[in-house]
Amino acid sequence: MKSGIPYLFAAYAVTWIIHSAYLGTIVSRYSQLKREIEQLKKPGGRS
Amino acid sequence: MKRAFPILGVLTALLLIYALYQALVVAPTEQTMGDVQRIFYYHVPSAWTAFLLFFVNFAASLLYLIKRKPAADIVALVSAEVGVVFCTVVLITGPIWARPVWGIWWTWDMRLTSTLVLWLIYVSYLFLRRFSSSGETPVLAAALAVLGALCVPFVYFSIWFFRTQHPQPVMGGGGSIDPRMLHVLLINWLAFSCFAFLVCWSRYRLEKLQRDVDQAHALASLLDPRGGVR
Numbered sequence: 575m576k577s578g579i580p581y582l583f584a585a586y587a588v589t590w591i592i593h594s595a596y597l598g599t600i601v602s603r604y605s606q607l608k609r610e611i612e613q614l615k616k617p618g619g620r621s
Numbered sequence: 622m623k624r625a626f627p628i629l630g631v632l633t634a635l636l637l638i639y640a641l642y643q644a645l646v647v648a649p650t651e652q653t654m655g656d657v658q659r660i661f662y663y664h665v666p667s668a669w670t671a672f673l674l675f676f677v678n679f680a681a682s683l684l685y686l687i688k689r690k691p692a693a694d695i696v697a698l699v700s701a702e703v704g705v706v707f708c709t710v711v712l713i714t715g716p717i718w719a720r721p722v723w724g725i726w727w728t729w730d731m732r733l734t735s736t737l738v739l740w741l742i743y744v745s746y747l748f749l750r751r752f753s754s755s756g757e758t759p760v761l762a763a764a765l766a767v768l769g770a771l772c773v774p775f776v777y778f779s780i781w782f783f784r785t786q787h788p789q790p791v792m793g794g795g796g797s798i799d800p801r802m803l804h805v806l807l808i809n810w811l812a813f814s815c816f817a818f819l820v821c822w823s824r825y826r827l828e829k830l831q832r833d834v835d836q837a838h839a840l841a842s843l844l845d846p847r848g849g850v851r
Contacts, residue, residue, distance in 0.1 A: 581660065581721050582660055585717040592710050593710075597820065600820070600824055604823075604827055
């Protein structure tokens with residue numbers, strides 16, 4: 575069998591791309607939520 | 622609790638690096654497939670972690686149906702979401718491994734097809750949670766999750782019941798594995814399980830915060846003299 579290194583690299587890279595993308599969505603939602611909280615804390619503030 | 626998260630995060634990152642080193646350097650090279658077999662150390666632990674998370678989703682959904690505790694509903698949502706992420710990894714790394722070994726990216730055999738169906742069930746669950754605005758959504762989603770969980774043992778044992786191209790399961794199957802490979806596999810599973818736990822934890826906190834903010838918005842609307850109900 576030919577070297578499977580490119581496939582191995584692709585599988586490992588794809589795994590971490592998927593996990594990083596998901597973590598990215600969590601971080602972005604958290605930042606958005608923090609902005610909303612700041613807005614709510616302002617006197618009479620409501621988004 | 623706030624201090625524990627970064628410490629656990631660093632420990633998990635170190636464990637993941639160690640597990641990667643074990644998978645790429647320490648694990649022996651498989652004689653027939655060569656280095657491409659090392660995909661096994663990401664593919665199988667991801668599948669086990671997805672199954673574990675779907676089991677947590679099942680238990681939390683059942684608890685929610687019985688006790689109606691909001692925390693159980695959040696745990697169910699979070700475990701399904703992270704489980705889908707791990708199941709996506711399984712469905713993508715599998716074909717990447719199959720191509721050089723079987724000569725094809727995909728075949729409609731029972732293990733592969735049932736895994737795809739399982740993924741679709743949990744994606745439907747997440748769609749239901751995301752797009753339904755009915756007050757009964759958590760109950761409907763919990764019922765779907767309890768039924769969806771029945772698919773998990775079917776996927777795992779499908780290779781016993783049907784003639785399939787997929788190898789036998791490492792645990793509880795007829796296949797045998799080199800003890801050194803098993804050791805590396807278990808290290809990777811531990812690392813991915815810790816990682817999944819931390820991701821679930823942060824997602825749980827986010828969801829709880831989101832619900833608190835939604836409640837605050839609702840309250841602010843009620844108290845708003847410009848247009849809300851007083």
